[in-house]
Each structure stands twice: as C-alpha cells, then as structure tokens.
Amino acid sequence: MERENMRCVILVTSDIHGYIQSVDYRTREEIPSGLAKLATLIKEERTKCPNLLLIDNGDMLQGSPFAAFAAAHASGIHPCIEVMNNLQYDAAVPGNHEFNYGFETLKHAVETSRFPWLASNIIAKETGEPSLGKPYTVKRIEDKLNVVILGATTHYIPHWEKASHIDGLEFRNSLEAVKAWTAYIREHEQPDLLIVSYHGGFERDLANGQATERLTGENQAYAICAEVPGIDVLITGHQHRLIAEQLNGVLVVQTGSNGQALGQFTIEFEYSGDGWRVVSKTARLLQPAADTAADREVEVLTGDMERMTQEWLDQPIGTAEGDLSVDDPFECRKAPHPFVQFIHQVQLEATGAEISAAALLSEECRGFGSVITVRDVLSAFVYPNTLTVLRLTGEDIRLALEQSAAYFELDAAGKPGISEAYLQPKAQHYNYDMWAGIEYDIDLSFPVGKRITRLSRNGEELSVNAEYSVVMNSYRAGGGGNFDMFQGKPVLYEGAEDMADLAVGHIQSKGLLTASDDRNWQLMW
Template sequence: MNSQKTAFVTLLFTSDIHGHVYPTDYRGPGERNLGLAKLSTLIRKERLSDPSLLLLDNGDLIQGTPFMYHYAKYGGKGTHPAARALNHLRYDAAVVGNHEFDYGLDLLRRTVRDSAFPWLSANIVNGEDGKPAFGKPYLIRETDEGIRIAVLGLTTHYIPNWEHPDNIRGLAFEDALESARRWIAHIREAERPDAVVVCYHGGFERDLATGEPAEPLTGENQGYAMCLQLEGIDVLLTGHQHRLLAGELNGVTIAQPGSAGQAIAKVRLEFGRNAGAGWSLRGKSAELLAVDGTVEADPEMLALFADDERNTQQWLDQPIGAAEGDMSIPDSFKARLADHAFTEFVNRVQMEATGADISCTAIFTDEARGFGERITMRDIVSNYIYPNTLKVLRLTGRDIKAALEKSACYFMLQGEGRHIRICPAYLAPKPQHYNYDMWEGIEYELDISKPEGERVVKLLRGGVPLEPDQPYEVVMNSYRAGGGGNFDMFRGKPVVREIPTDMTEIMADYILARKTIRATCDHNWKVVY
C-alpha cells in the first residue's frame, strides 16, 4: 500500500493562442516572444519535474494568424495545424472558444476529429437533443496516487451575438454560469473527484478587487459570478479577455495567460492523504510563466511546421497591387481623430461590394499600419486581422446617431489641459480599438468636451440633416452587425444584403482588379474637443 502522505498535481494551461505557432506576428521580420514553439520549451521543462502534469488549452486556437487563415482558405490538407501542434505537445484537453467557429463548422469538426484529445464544452449543445455538441462536457484524470481531477469545459454563451448563423447552425448555447452549476453538481456526485477545475472560455465581468462592473453585464463574461456563486469549484481557468492574471477570488484559484502564447499558466494543487482513505485538497497556487527573450523556440516544433510556415510566408509576400498617394498609418490614434485615406478606402470597398451608400469600419489594432506604395497580402491581413464578412442593415437616422454616440465614448478629456485620451474602458481588461467606428457616406462631428450621449454635434448626409425616422442602408462587418461591442442599436435590425465572402478576400480582389489604388480623403468627419 502506498503510504505517501502528500502529493502534488500540476496543471499547465494556455488560452487564446489565436493560431500562433511560430514566434512571429507576421507583420514583419524578427522573432517575437510568443507562440506555441516557445511555449513548447517551457512545457518540456515542466514535464521534467512532473511527467504526469495535466496540459489544457482554453480555446480560440484555430483563428488569428495568416498561418491559420492560409490553411483554412486555401485548401489545407492533412491534419489541421492546431490539432497537429497540440497532439505533438500531448495536450490532455482543449475547450471550444468563440473564434473556433469563424471558418465554419466543417473545419472545426475536422479539427476535433484530427485531435488526439477531447474538445470540451458542456454548454454548447445540439439544438435537437440538448446533448453536448462536441462529445465530452468534462474530463476525469486520475493520477498514479489515485487522485481524481475533474476538468469541466465551458464557453461564453454570447457567441450567437457575433457569429454568422451558418457557422453555428444546429447548435444551442446554454448560459455558462447555470450550465456550470448543473454540471459541477453532477460531477461531484457521480465522479467523486478530489478537485474540480473549470476551464471557461470567458473572462471576468467585474473588477476583481472591488466587484464593480468592469463592462456592461451582458453575460459575455461570467468568471466573477462563477467564483462567488458556484459551490464545489476549486480552480477557474479563464480566457477570452487576453488578460494576464494569477491569484485567488473568494477561495477559488484563478488564472488567465494572456494571448498569442505570451505566457502559460501553472497551477499547483497539494493533496494530503485522509486518515481513512482517499485524498483532500490542502493547498493551491497559481502563477504565470512568461515567454521572454531567454526562452528559445523548440526546434522540433519549428521543423514540424516548416513547410506550412514557408508556404504562408510566400503567400504573404505576393504583390497584389500598388498605392498612389499616402495610405500609411504612422499614428493610429491620430488616424481615429479625423477622416483618413486608409479607413476611407476600406469603407469605399465595403460600399462598392454591397451597393450601400453608408459604411462604417474600424482600425482594429494599434499595430495596423495601412498601405505603403507596394501592397502585398501581408499588408491586407496585417491591417484586417479578423475573418469578417459584410452585412447591410436598414437603420434609421436615430440608430446611426446612437452608434456615433457609442463610438464617441472611445475618447475622454483628461487633466487641466483637457488633453484627449482613449477611455480606459477601451484599453482594459483588453484593448478594444475595434469597437470605435469611422463612417463614410455621412458628414459628422464628435465633440468630446460634451457629456457622453450628447457628443454628436453635426450629422448630415449630402449637407442635409439625417431624419431620425428615415431608413438608410448601412454596410458594416458581421461582428458589428450582430451588435458586437455593445452596439445594441444594431441588434435585430433588418438585414438587407449579406456578402458571405471574407473581407480580406474582398479587399484583395478589389486591388487585384485595379492594380493601382489611389488615396482619397473627403474629410467627411472629425473629432473636436
């Protein structure tokens, strides 16, 4: 009989890898401190001290880099790269994230079939029978010492508010908090685990220190409520928000390892043997292991994907056209303060593709640099990083004004000099530059010196004020058209037209057809303060 009195279980946990295998961001040369190839080095090191550790991924794995886009859109053959990578690293389980649906159910299900581990999501169920759509809702892992660890997978149920209906057809998304409550009770009773770990592709809706709402309480993120309301949960591993977190909330050990493979979370569970039989959880800790300049990429991982990476890089460097005039974005903040040639270009492409007279778009990240004189596919996917399609909504003038007021909340004035700044809500818990839209087809001004809700001081079309009740056709990306970013004024509005083609393809085809595009800027809008 094993008389050992103390035992430890190690959990390693990744989340929001977003397709980063190689240590690159694909925007330019040079190695970055990110990606699964570098995480592999940390995982190997941890396995030396604990060969039986539990390795988990928390979703948003198969989308987010040109590497994954190229595979999905250009007929990638063989085992999906995401499954190949996690198989090689011997992952024990993965959770379905919201971006797993971006390329459609067929590709997601093929990825699941290619995986040598289960994909968990207890609250994504089949619409017909209510059973978990991806097979297993949870995983039970028993150590050599007889310690039983339960891992429950959950996904933010807010997905139908963003995703194209075709990509989630036949699925139902149960409330993650209530699903967790039901499944944890079942697991505790039926499986008798020594510890329950919840892997939730969602984040924290409230400030962890004060409990104050950190965002509109839509149900997109329920991590705070899970820690306070659920009985029988020992560890909550989170994601979706791209935050770097490790600690404890209401006795629940929590962790979130950022995004793109910049870190991996390590949770250590200590168990003591009971006087009679079995084990009791005696201690818990969480930390983040960061990928920095001292971490070398694993040569085996690099070799495993060398052909895929080479093909991707060659595709990215294909010249597709040229720009005449300045379409570069040297300062993304300034480009959001007044009409800019690059955003005008994107809006005009959207208008031409759909026939709509009004359009809105965003500069998605601060890393977007617009176009130089020579345009390649790398330029397209570096600026337009999401696989959005286009929708034309029928909106009233009142809806448009409300959307502009929502976007105006992106800015604030600070200090005695009343300097204009980005509102902190758009910077934490993660940057949300993609939730500030810039419009074409209307003339408007936003005055940030005025209170929120009163900042639209000019709103015209063709020099004439927009009528509050008059209908207008407006094109936007599919995420925004579903109300993404808390643009509630768009939810449920009539969809006039829909273009199912990925916007990056639309932009590339537009440039290929013209060979040379010309920078234009009609200065139809500006921010004042």
Template sequence: MDQHKHAKLTILETSDTHGHIFPILYGTNKYEPIGLAKIATYIQHLRQTEPNLLLIDNGDSIQGTPLTYHYVKNQSDLPNPVILTFNQLKYDAAIIGNHEFNYGLPTLRKGISEAQFPFLSANIINKQTKEPYFGLPYTIKLFPEGMKVAILGLTTPYIPNWEKAEHIEGVEFEDAVETAKKWIPFIKEKEQPDLFIVSYHGGFERNLKTGEPTEAITGENQAYQLCQEVKGIDVLLTGHQHRLLADELNGVTIVQPGNSGAYMGQVDIEFAMDSRNKWKCVSKNPSLVPITEWKEDEEILQLILPYEEGTQKWLDQPIGRIQGDMIIKDPFLARIHEHPFVEFINRVQMEASNVDIANTALFSNQAIGLPINVTMRDIVSNYIYPNTLTVLELTGQDILDGLEKSATYFVVNEHGEIAVNPQFIDPKPQHYNYDMWEGIQYTIDVGKPVGERIVSLMKDGEPLDKKKTYHVVMNNYRATGGGNYSMYKGKKVVKEIQMDMTEILANYFTKYGTVVANVNNNWQVIRT
C-alpha cells in the same frame, strides 16, 4: 496507497493562442517571443521534473494568424496545424472558444476529429437533442498516485452576438453559471474527484478585489459570478479577455495567461492523504510563466514548416500599389482625423456591397496602413479578423445612436485634451469598437455629455432624416450588435457578402492595380 502521504500536480494552461505557433509577427515578419513552439520547450522542461502534469488549452486556438487562415483557404485537406501541435505536446483537454467558430462548423468538426484529446464545453448544446453539441461536457484524469481530477469545460455564451448565423446553425449557448450549477454536483457525485477544475473560455466582469463591474454585465464574462455563486470549484482557468491574472477569489484559485502564447498559466497543487486514505488538496499556487527566454522546440517547427512555408509564399504575393501616403504613423490621430487607410476600407466596402454609407474600425494599434508596394502580408496585418460584410437597413435614428455609441470612445483628460476612454483600454483593449463612417457628414464634440456628442449629422448636404431608412454596410461582427451596438441587433439584413474582407481587399487591387490615398474629411472630432 498510504505510503504516498503527499503528491504534487502541476496544471498548465494555454489560452487565446490564436494560431501562433512560430515566434513571429506576420505583419512585419519579425521575430516575436510568442507562440506554441516556445511553450513546447517549457512543457518538455517541466515534464522532466514534474511527473504529474495536466495540460489544458482554454480556447481560441485554431483562428487568428495568416497561418491558420491560409490553412483553411488553401491547405484544408491536411491536418489542422494547431491540432497537430497540440497532439504532439500531448494535451489532456481543450475548450471550445468563441473564435473556434469563425471558419465554420465543418472546419471545427474536422479539427476536433483529428484531436487525440477531448474538446470540452458543457454549455454549447445541440438545439434538437439538448445534449452537449461536441459530445463531452467534462473529462476525468487519473494520476499514478491515485489522484482523480475532474475538468469541466465552459464557453462564453455570448457567441450569437458575434458569429455568423450559418456558423452556429443548430447550436445553442446556455448560461455558463447555470450550466456549472447543474454539472458540478452531478460530476462530484458520480466521479468523486479529489480536485475540481473548471476551464472557462470567458473572463471577469468585475474587479476581483472590490466586486465593482468593469464592463456592462451582459453574460459575455461570468468568471466573477462563477467564483461567487457556484460551489465546488477548486481551480478556475479563464481566458477570452487576454488579461494576465494569477490570484484567488472566494477560495477559488484563478489564472488567465494573456494571448498569443506569450505566457502560460500554471497552478501548482499539493495533495496530502487524509485518515480515510483519500487525497485532499492542501495547497494551490497560481502563477504566470513568461515564455520569452525559452528557445523554440525544433520538432514543432519542423512539423509545422510545410504550413509556414505555404503561408509565407502567399503573404509575399504582390497585389497592387498605393499612390500617395497610406501609412498610419499614429493610430490615435487616425481616429480623430480621417486617415486615407480608413477611407479606403470604407470605400472598398461600399463598392463591394453597392451602397453609399459604410462604417469600419481601425482594429488595433498595431495597424500600420499600406506601403507603396502592397502584398497580401500588408492586407492581413491590417485587417486581422475573418470578417464578411453585411448590409443593414437602418433608420437615421439608428445611425445617430451608433455614432453616439462610438463617441463614447473619447474622454477629455485632466489636461483638457481629447484622449481614449479608459474603458476601451482596460481590462481589454477594444479599439475595434470605435467606428468611422463614410457616406455621411458628422461632427463628434467630446466636450458634450455622453449621448449628446453628435452635434452635426448630414447626408448630401441635408440633415439626416431620423425616420427615413438607409442601407449601411459594415462587418458581420458589428452587424449582429457586437461591441454592444444594440441599435443594430435584429435589424433587417438587406444583403450579405459571403467573402472574407481580406479577399475583397485583394480583389480590389486586382481590379484597379493602383489605389490613390486621399480623404474627403467627411467627419471630425472636436472638443468645445
């Protein structure tokens, strides 16, 4: 072995690809330089020049596009298209992300069974056996020159705060840091690896340079803590936050490659052999590789074409008409002045659940509202999550607390104007955590201190009774307290509507044909 004095290894990471294989945005059906078909070309290019390649997906891969949604609803007898793509690209391992649970355990288990590589997560535990739920906590990869690499998988344990209970039945989520502290010494002693990689579907809760918290410390993101408190990690692959990071923290090399397959995370490792004929890591170079310029891999496109064609046909189905204007021209204005699209979503929720109070968010700044002739494409490009509806029993005080939480979305900027609170933009856009309500009348005054911004709150012309209970419909993510809406957590569930919101919206058009765009201006955002 000693004739090989030096050796190289290239680690490639994808994360939060969210079902993007073809380079398009489904809402507009226009070309976008993203997705696994482009990433495939870069991988094939590297394989020609770098003999030692380690390819890892860091989670949130099987959910997120109309292609993955259509597959689950209409083509689930076929192999999972994302797993097919990963198999074709010869992935070495994949991590379970939080969105892997969105379509339920049967879909997840089926995908894992089709994979020609291990799915890893050491801290997702079977409630009964206390063993890793999906079998493998870690995997070992050996390279021709004799280097031995360990890969430990970890997942954000915050999943019960977002996911439907039936989608995680029998599953337990342990703290990622404590799990790492338990497994790393065990793996090191048993396997004696030359390099230790932790692939963690989670992000950084603190500023990498100052250590200052960048969010509420809830346990959702523990990457900073992993770097500071856990010994023995050489490389930490991260995700979940959709950030672009390539850096080093406390001697740990870190990368996070954004989302939708626009970038790859890459770490170039150099090994040298020591006097005991043992490989030692002598350099680690993290980088982010934009895949914009790489052409799509034709084999991948052909492989997934049957899924894509089925999806496109489904998306182009006309389902109804809008009378009036339901187009969103400015997403910020749609959050400070009631918009017909937001009112429409709330009214559909109220009818579906038969209650008279609702809330919803405008999920992203890419939401464009509905044109005059509505297709399924318009529905799924605006309502981008596979949410169902939950009716909670809340007190007037709970509603007030929820409104005050939403009101933190705003700040008064240096020009004295209402603006978006930077905490809802950086490090990750969280526009989906600002709710707008129907069935009550309220005023948010951004000029008031946080916690005192709801200056008027009425129902049916009377002040809302803080002690009285009301039935409120919202999406299942919010109903579990998602977005740090702790006032909803553990509240009595009156009803659950077990149908995806996109189907509920489509059915609404089937029932009524034409929907009138209007608003009743039941809320306002002001600054005094």
C-alpha cells in the same frame, strides 16, 4: 496511518490564435511568444513533475496569417492540432473563434485530436446532447487522485458568428451549465480536484467586485467564482488579460494572447486515511524569456505550412499613390484618414450600400506603402468578418455615433485621450467606428451621449425617421461592442467573403490605389 503527499501541476494555454511559430507576421522578426516557445516551457515542466495535465482554453485555430492560410490550404490534420497532439494535451475547450471557418472545420479538428474537447453548454438542438465531445473528462493521477476537467464556452457566440457556422447548435448559459455540471460531478465523480476551463473572462473587477463592463453574459468568470461551490481551479480566457491569483478560494489564470504566457497551477495534496485534501495551491504565469528557444519539434511539424504562408504573404497585389500609411492608430481615429477611406470604398463597392461604418481593427496595422502585399492586408484585417448591410433609421445612426464618441475623453491638459472603458479590463479600440456617406461632428466638450452636434447627408440634416442602407462588419451588425441599436434591424445583405479577401480582390482589380479622404467628419474639443 502514515500520511502520503502528492503534487499535481496543471499547465494552461489559451487564445493562441494560430501563433505557433514565434514570428511577427508584419515584419518577419522573431518575437518572445508563440506556442513553439511555450512548448519549450511545457517540456521543461514535464521533466520536473510527472503528474502534469495540459489544457487548452480555446481560440487556437484562428487569428494569424498562418491560421488563415492553414484553414484554406491544409489537407489532413490541421497543423495546430498536429502540434497539440505532439505536446500531449489532455483536453481542449472551443473558443468563440473556433467557429469562424464553419462547423465542419471545427468538427474535423475535434475528430483528429488525440484528446477530448469539452463543451458542456454547446448543445446539438436535434439530440439535446453536447455537440463537441463531452461536458467533462476524468483524469486519474497515479491511480490515486481523481481529477475532473469541465469545459464551457461563452454563450454569446450567436451575437457574433455567422448563422450558417452555428446552425443546429444551442449555446446555453455558461454560468448555469457550470452550476449544473459541477453539482453533478461532485455527486457522481467525487473529484479530489475539480477544474473548470471556461473560454470567457471576468465581468467584474477581481479586487472589489465592481462591474467592468455591461453585464451581457459574454463574460461570467466572476459569477462562476462567486456562485458555484466546489470549484478548485478556474481557467479563463477570451479577454487576453494576464491574470494569476485567487478569487473566493478559487485559483484563476488568464494567459494573454498569441502565446504570451503559460498558466501554471500547482496543487499539493495530503492523504490521511479519510481521503485526499488540498494543503496548498498556487497559480502563476510562465513567460518565455528573451533567450527562450522555440521547440525544434514544433517548428518542424509546422515548417512547411509556415514557409508557404510566408510566400503567400509576400505576394504583391497592387500599388499605392499618395500616403496610405498608418503611423499612429490613435491619430488615425481622430480625423478622416485615407486608409480608413479605403476600407469604406471596399465596403461600399462590395455591397452597394449608401453609408459605411468601419473600424481600424488592429493596433499593429501600418496601412499600405507604395507596393501592397497580402501581408499588408492581413495585418489590417485580423478577424474573418464578413459584411452585412442593415436598414437603419437616422436615429439608429445617431445612437451608433454617440456610442463610438464615448471612445474619447479629455485628459488633464484638455486634449483628446482614450476613455478608460476602452482600455480596461482589455483594450477595445476595434469598437470605435468611423463613418462614410454622412457628415458629422464629435464635440468632446459635451457629455457622453450628447456629443454628435452635426449629422447630415449630402449637406441636409439626417432625418430621424428616414431609412438608409448601412454596411458594416458582421460582428458589429450583431450588436458587438455594445451597439445594441443594431440588434434586430432588417438585414438587406449578408456577404460570404471575409473582409480580407474582399480587400485583396479590390486592390487587384484596381491595380493602383490613390490616397484620398472625404473630410466628412471632425473631432472638436
């Protein structure tokens, strides 16, 4: 029998975070990323290969000012879904940030999509069935190739998300769900190609298998490649890394964030009478060039919403006296800073807590100038976190400070730098907190875990067993960032408004902000 050959191309987006148009929302300058520019690449690839599948791996609906404005003001189909429908996606997987605006918002997005959403491990407690679409979808290529796409999402979502946003949902272990469904698919669907789209990342170094983070289950991609037979392609995300390689015979990609890159798998098949077999497979990343034009159709689809977003961002909401600017995020984390003090003031006034813990969440944050706009606030508060007040002991606070103090390490010159653990496999600057309402010293001459050499409140040593009300964002209160000492602590208050809205309201009520800081802590080495 004469041999037959076929090629299948899979294109992947992930962690777009509402960056559709190619614009820097801080400066309004054009940037070489965003789904509109990836759309140009997608359409180019479609002209080269008719057997093309397009998959989104999650975190599409949240993360940019455009996404925040659309969540509050869009009627009908969400503009991100309109774009995905236009680009003819074949499947999508929910990311953890898809739940940030509540389950009803996500459900509406699913219902208005002209493609299936896949979530094998997100289960409706009432029925015991997958709650968002189905576990997998089958695609027939030229009525010859049988391609199956299985979806899974990090099951760590309950550690971060507001309980009301995921009420009635069970997040089963991603690795175990992929194992079970892969075996089922192999038996019942006989796929020629099995793709797993997993909104999660790698917990181990791809080269040597060494753990790169605490093995909490948040990321399980390495284990999926090592422990689940029968997978040909694994799409990953969540960590915002740029990866295109092969691990244990499985092709893997991760496409960064905000439309940095398009993942591409190319699979060559041969038919020899006893079925199709893979003869070659490659993975690579396609990145927009400096002169890549944004797709005009996508720009038109989102143009009205983008224009309204820009008008909203430019609204002045207050003024500032003194220096509330952030010139260097690292320098801002090395000493008390007026902008961080502003964050503490918002948190303390909104909740009435005694003590505040806060992080500088974005490396792009530049603080405030003399005139403060919505754009300035949204650039600083990039996640829709709400506030939570926990009852903590003095010992809990000390342990949390030691966890944050691990952010620093001394460089070869004996000066403070950033610990490699906070830079690899992805940057985690947002997991370093600064505190108000207490006084403390971080001494880097001591080993990690023993760096807090002074800890007091109002000049008196903080008692180990005394209890205090402490406000922080909802992500941290759930233990996010390896703050295990917060898990299971009594909750005194849970807010409904996200931090950006609280900050805007605070500025509008004050009218004028005056730069100040308490000089309540210091970094020593």
